[in-house]
Amino acid sequence: MSKKIFISSICALVALAACERVAPENIEAEGEGLRITVDCNELVTKATRDGVGNENRIRTIDYFLFSPDFDTYRYKGRITPDANSNFTFYVQSALLNESTYTVFTIVNYPGAESDLGVNGTSNVDSEKRTMAQLRALLLDESTVRTFSTVGRTPAEDKDLSLVMTGSADVTIHATGTSALVGTADISLKRLAAKVTMDFYIADSVERTIGSVTETWEPLTDGNNIRVYLCNGTESVYLGGTSPASYDLFDYLPNMDNTPIPGKAGYETAFSSATFYTYPETWTYGSTEEPYLKLILPWKLTRSTGSITSNSQKEFYYKVMLPTNKFESNYWYNLVLDVTQLGSANEDDAVNIKCGYQVADWGTQQIVVSTLAQGYYLDVNESHLINKFYSNDLDVPFFASGSVTLQNVTIQKTDFTTSAVTPVTNSGYVALGDDYVAIRHPLDTDYSGTTYDVSPYVFTFTLHLDAAGTDTSYDKTVTVTQYPPLYIAQVLSDGYVSINSYSYAVNGQNRLFDNTASVGATVNTSLIPHYIGSITNPSNVDGSADNTNQYIFEIEATIIDMEMEIDGTPTKVVIGDPRSKTPTDFDGDFSGLTSATYYPTAEDTKNVISPRFRIASSYGKTFSMSYEGARRRCAAYQENGYPAGRWRLPTMAEIEFLIKLSDNGKIKTLFGASTTNAYWAGGAEARFSNQFLDLSGSTASVSSNTVTVDGYGVFTRCVYDTWYWGTDQHADYTSQQWLGFKTSL
Secondary structure, three states: OEEEEOOOOOHHHHHHHHHOOOOOOOOOOOOOEEEEEEEOOOOOHHHHOOOOOEOOEEOOEEEEEEOOOOOEOOEEEEEOOOEEOEEEEEEOHHHOOOOEEEEEEEEOOOOOHHHHOOOEOOOOHHHOOEHHHHHHHHOOHHHHOOOOOOOOOOOOOOEOOOOEEEEEEEEOEEOOOOOEEEEEEEEOEEOOEEEEEEEEEOOOEEEEEOOEEEEEEEOOOOOOOEEEEEOEEOOOOOOOOOOOOOOEEOOOOEOOOEEOOOEOOEOEEEEOOOEEEOOEEOOOOOOOOOEEEEEEEEEEEEEEOOEEEEEEEEEEEEEEOOOOEEOOOEEEEEEEEEOOOOEOOHHHOEEEOOEEEEEEOOOOOOEEEEOEEOOOEEOOHHHOOOEEOOOEEEEEOEEOOOEEEEEEEEEEEEOOOOEEEEOOOOOOEEEOOOEEEEEOOOOOOOOOOOOOOOOEEEEEEEEEHHHOOOOOOOEEEEEEEOOOEEEEEEEOOOOEEEOOEEHHHHOOOOOEOOOOOOOOOOOHHHHHHEOOOOOOHHHOOOOOOOOOOEEEEEEEOOOOOEEEEOOEEEEOEEOOOEOOOOEEOOOOOOOOOOOEEOOEOOOOOOEEOOEEEEOOHHHOOOOOOHHHHHHHHHHEEEOOEOEOOEEOOOHHHHHHHHHHHHOOOOOOOOOOOOOEEEEEOOOEEEOOOOEEEOOOOOEEEEOOEEEEOOEEEEOOOEEEHHHHOOOOOOOOOOOOEOOOOOOO
């Protein structure tokens, strides 16, 4: 199907009127001085759409003469011709020199004339403007929104006064009578772009549901049909491209639709009233992508046997644009066939395909524009789920033709090496008619050792076949599949701070709370206040077990595991392990006058936090008492995750982490043996093969080493990400005491 946009010249009709000069003092007699003609390229666009205002109206002309010797204009003037399509006027020869000038014009400038500088030939450059300054004024949205009224309704004013600009170079030369003459013919271009839509509506739509026959007929009388332009832009850019950000707007409902002749099967056809917007570019499928929204009511006749009933309902359609830019002075005309019912839900409008024509808004010749099928490839953002927890996912897309699935990759992470490894696409990602199917079974058998703990990242590209080698329509989609139990990792920066001290400050010195100086000898009286040491960061290089550089984060949505507690097999549960009873460390830590802290509850032995982080090997320390371990976790900070939020792990969390390392899911974090152990909340200690209750044991010191009943007992702190989130404080080099006095 093709259409012709007829563009007829009216120069002959308006030449006399246009050349009829007003008489400001700078206007010369015809034939002398600088003759300036501004012209809208003679396209009377108001004839192409009934009810459209005069898009060629010339109310004011501000003109500027620039010479090559100066940055600012040499002369400025304004005339108010109130002309149609073109206008000719003269500048006195006495105001000119034999030189080459650039004549720049701004038509229908809506702001104060003084914004553009002073009139005349003032020699004070500060009162004038450069070309760049004049163009910058036109970038100001407050001065260029001349085509819309309050509320962003389509133009109802029949005299639109669209802002236009143009320039031309002219050489001024002397005649035989010594008069200076020159001619500047300036082709005007509008800063706005124009958008219209022709829509042909099927006479009826029939469907049969069981024994019920439904006939739907469009209700097109009166103001039933509404059209919106969504995501237009109200800031103008002379280059036709948009900067990083711009102000978007939606037009209010437009019900000024003009009936036009139909075609076979489409007795009903309309043209929307004209929309105007300023230039912009966008990415296909982005939230800023402009589109037209069509709202059309249909009447339903439902027949069941001899019973007939009637009702009506509004349906919503989304008409995507077949281009990714609006350019100044271009006219975009969309043509679509409405052959289906839309969506009754405005937020889920039915995408509908269209053809389109793009024409220069002004031209002196007939433009024959083939009605091309618009290229579309859109993945609806409401379906771009970036994570899913099942084995199956469909990613729907909307395309103008056939597509090809390209560049399919699947990746997961090996947390023992921290390497991202590829997974072969064994039919896991496949192309359907209008969707991409992801069918990837997860291994959730936690009684074995092959269960999944890494999220799977699927990436693929959809390519529109009709676009050939043009990849601008391509859509690349990334989707992450999460198993019920999964791990993430954060590379630690190696900066650990404990009670405001770091390795850079104190080396391997022993750390205490405020009851003793740093580096003091550990003796019996100091045991409860000894909170360990800080390891040398250079020793944590990932080369062996317990030299892990990562903070592992564990998230469990389900868990099927038992552990032995006090000789009884006990089911592990997911819950909040923190105590609701605070521990007051008032004055015990550096810089704190009151520090109410919520440690791990002692009755949560079988509880695993829904989402928690385990300190990296940068958090390794010497052995300490249970009280010292609790204080250490209260004072611990790593990677900007603040002190006051870390706690001792529960028995179940330690057991779970050991299971993950034993099954080859993560590196070994706990170097436990028959003589060395790790503290859990409740004064339980995890050795290589068992937990022991050491709550009644005695801590002692030998050669500055704290032991508990002869055992070396260490600690590794955890952080409840599910509660605190992932925010880090900005300054890693200073301790931040946060999380105290938390309401539980």
